Amino acid sequence: MVRVQIGMLGPLEIRLDDGGSIEVPGTRLRALLIALALEPGRAIPKATLVDWIWGEQPPSDAANALQALVSRLRRVLPDGSLDVQAGGYRLTVRSDAVDAVRFEQLLDQARGGADAQQAELLREALELWRGALMQDIGVQDSAAADAVITRLEGLRLAATEDLYEAEIRLGRGAELVAELTELVARHPVRERLVAALMRALVAAGRGAEALVVYQRAREALADTLGVDPAPELSALHVALLRGEIGAQDNERKTNLRAELTSFVGKNGDIAAVRELIAAHRLTTVTGPGGSGKTRLALETARTLLDDLPDGAWLVELASVGAGGDVAQSAIAALGLRDALLGAAPNAEPMDRLIAALRERETLLILDNCEHVIDAAAAFAHRLLGECQRLRILVTSREPLGITGEALWQVVPLALPAEDADPGEIESSSAVQLLRDRAGAVHKDLAADARTLSTMARVCRALDGIPLAIELAAARLRTMSLDQLANRLDDRFRLLTGGSRTAIPQHRTLRAVVDWSWELLTDAERMVLRRLSVFSGGASLAAAEQVCADTGGPEGQGDGKSTAVERWEVLELLTALTEKSLLLYVADSAPPVGSPGEPRYRMLDTIKQYARERLVASGESDLVRREHLSYVTELAATAEPHLRRADQLEWLATLEAEHDNIAVAMRGALAAGDAAGA
Incomplete structure (x- = not known):
């Protein structure tokens, strides 16, 4: 058997045992490979392969067309991968080397096992999926392909339901609320998912929300299918109403979950954030996406639990829409029942929350606020004003921007020097x-x-x-x-x-970066992508020259026009810095007699993303020319000063722009602009 791994649960991927990979060109060639790989080691009849590849519109000489495709595929795959059999062709790979086949094998092994074993096998099976099934085949009107896609997608969804049910039986329901909420939103009439979400909410002490989930599912079933909930789901609803499941622990002081991984590299930050929380009633942890803001906030809150009589509570806002109600999310997170809210059930959520927290000494963690920043700021301002013993810890890619807010900037983890031992x-x-x-x-x-x-x-x-x-x-x-x-x-x-x-x-x-990009204005996107042409950062003057645009076409990426005047660039740079997409770096060692000039820099990950956006916008050549113009003008201006008393200052300026000069020169040469180079 040939030693290769074939992945079709997502983009087609063929990996060799030595770590290499194989690209299969053409949609029909990929369709042929997938049809063979679905049944590895078995001869597939030619008629079946023709149906797979051409569907309802086969060529007039289908046999020869298929043979030509097989010959092409044989040249792409390792030697011995394809056998000719009587009436068909066979792919000679192990069955478990094909992810779709391995997926079904794992599902078979999971059936009838104990909950822990079943959960482990189902999790392994679902982790094989890397995206939409067979997304790059491109065949038209192929009933065979459509049938396989429908069957495997159905198995995936059923396996997901089996996994959640097993995890909930193992007592892990509270950890699954966020994921199940998202899945039920995508599949509102899948009653097993609805039931799983209800049980997970009950496990998290949020029985009132479970009742709301049932009501929404009942309405969706009526509107979409014209049916009532199945007896199993109705029975779960009745049990919840009767209090037969999910009795709430009134002594619970937190909804923070135990972590499954160790906390590495940020223990000093915990101490710093603790001090800010002690000195300020509103503390915001900011930083770029993926920098560990949420984990830092949660680890800090855990160290404070013994000092907080009424506990610490996490309000997850990532799934809240732009017009969502932050107060309602907080009520749900705290698991507050109407009887405990101290206000009429029909009162506004904010009034009910204030009534519940007015005399409590607690810490509220508002997590992932950047997409609801205005609503979160208004929420924090009013709640802190009326609940004097309350403290709020926020995580966001930008500050709330209200008076009294203390900030802690999360920086990436410390890196070893290039010459480190x-x-x-x-x-x-x-x-x-x-x-x-x-x-x-x-x-x-x-x-x-x-x-x-x-x-x-x-x-x-x-x-x-x-x-x-x-x-x-x-x-x-x-x-x-x-x-x-x-x-x-x-x-x-x-x-x-x-x-x-x-x-x-x-x-x-x-x-991670898409999330930040989508929250930017068109003008902020323009400045960010144009800054990607710089290497080693950009001074304010450089950014103003290269990033300003007085109204030319913004390009193909966004399909709009944006005018950014030169005087607006500073404001946009400031906004991007506050949103954790730029670093504002002061010159730590300016020449004697020189104040030094701060620079705006990007993390390499952000720069690569912004450069992709620049290419997609169609502005690459324009921005390269502006960058070259800036560097050329700088060199011409510096030249006479290199023989004067301010020589050191100008040498330092040129040293700071060394990488930009090199980039501009290479860009000019690549564009055939010898004069500019």
Whole structure:
């Protein structure tokens, strides 16, 4: 049997045992491969393959057309991969080397097992899915392909339901609320998912919300299918109304969940945030996406539980829409019943919450506020004004911007220096995190000098961003450390294996940055993508020249026109800095007699994303020319000063722009602009 791995539960992926990969060109060639791979080791009749590839419109000479495709596929695959059999063709790979086949094998093994074993097998099966099934086949009117897609998608959904039910029986329901809420929103008439969400909410002490979920499901079933809930779901609803399940523990002081991984590299931050909370009633933890704001807030809150008579409560806002009610989310998080709210049940949610918290000494954690920043600011301002013993800890990519707010900026994990020795590399927090998370999926990872050096290279490429490092560690399930390090130039395609229980914007590296990008104005997007042309950062003057646009077409990326005047650039740079997409770096060692000039920089991950957006916008050539013009003018201005008393200041200026000068020169040469170079 040929030693290859074929993945079709997502984009088609063919990996060799030596770590290499194979690209299969053309939709029909991919369709042929998938049709054969669905039944590895078995001869597939030619008529079946023709139906798969051409559907209702086969060519006039289908047999010869199929034979030509088989010949092409044989040239692409390793030798011996395809056999000719009587009346058909056979793919000679192991059955478990095809992810779709392996998926069904795991489902069969899970049936009838104990809950723990069933959950483990189902989780392994569902983790094989990397995206939409067979998304890059492109066949038209193929009933055979449609039938397979429908069957496998149905099995996936049923396996998901089986997994949640097993996890809830194991007592893990409270941990699944966020994920089940999202799934029920996508599949509102899947009654097993609805029941699972209701049980998970009950396990989290949120029985009132479970009743709301049932009511919404009943309405969806009536509107969509014209039916009532099944007896099983109705029985669960009645049991909840009677108080037969989910009796609430009134002594519960928190809804913070136990973490499954260790907390690495930010213990000093916990102490700092504790001090801010002690001195200020509103503290906001800011930082770029994936930098660990939520984890820092939760770890800090756990250390404070013994000092808070009324506990600490997490209000998760990531799933709240732009017009969502923050107060209602807080009521749900605290699990407050109407009888305990001290106000009429028909009162506004904010009034009910104030009545409940007015005399309580508690900490409220508002998590992921950036998309509802105005609503969160208004909520915090009013609640703190009326509940004098309350403290609020916020996580957001930008501050709330209200009086009395204390800020703590979360920075990426410490990285080892380029010339660090193995001991220094091993002690850096970024490498410690990578080793910790990699150890969960790669038990025999070495700790020699070469391995540590490669780990340092991975962490530097990922800017020390904790989420990016965790996504990279997850990739070590299926590739070596060297392969990972060598492929990080394409990090947004590579780092896609996030936790299934994470919020959607934290499941892939691209989703992390997409979330920030979608929250920007058109003008902020223009400035951010144009800044990606700089290397080593940009001064304010440089940014003003390159990023301003007085109304030319914004490009194909957004399909709009945006005018950004030169005087507006500073305001936009400030906004991007506050939103954790730019770093504002002061000159730490300016020449004697010079004040030094601060610069705006991007993390490499943000820069790569912004550069992709720049290319998509169609502005690349325009921005390159503006960048070249800035560098050329700077050099011409500096030249006479290099022989004057202010020589040191100008040499320092040119040194700061060294990388930009080199980038401009290479860009000009690549564009055939010899004069500019």
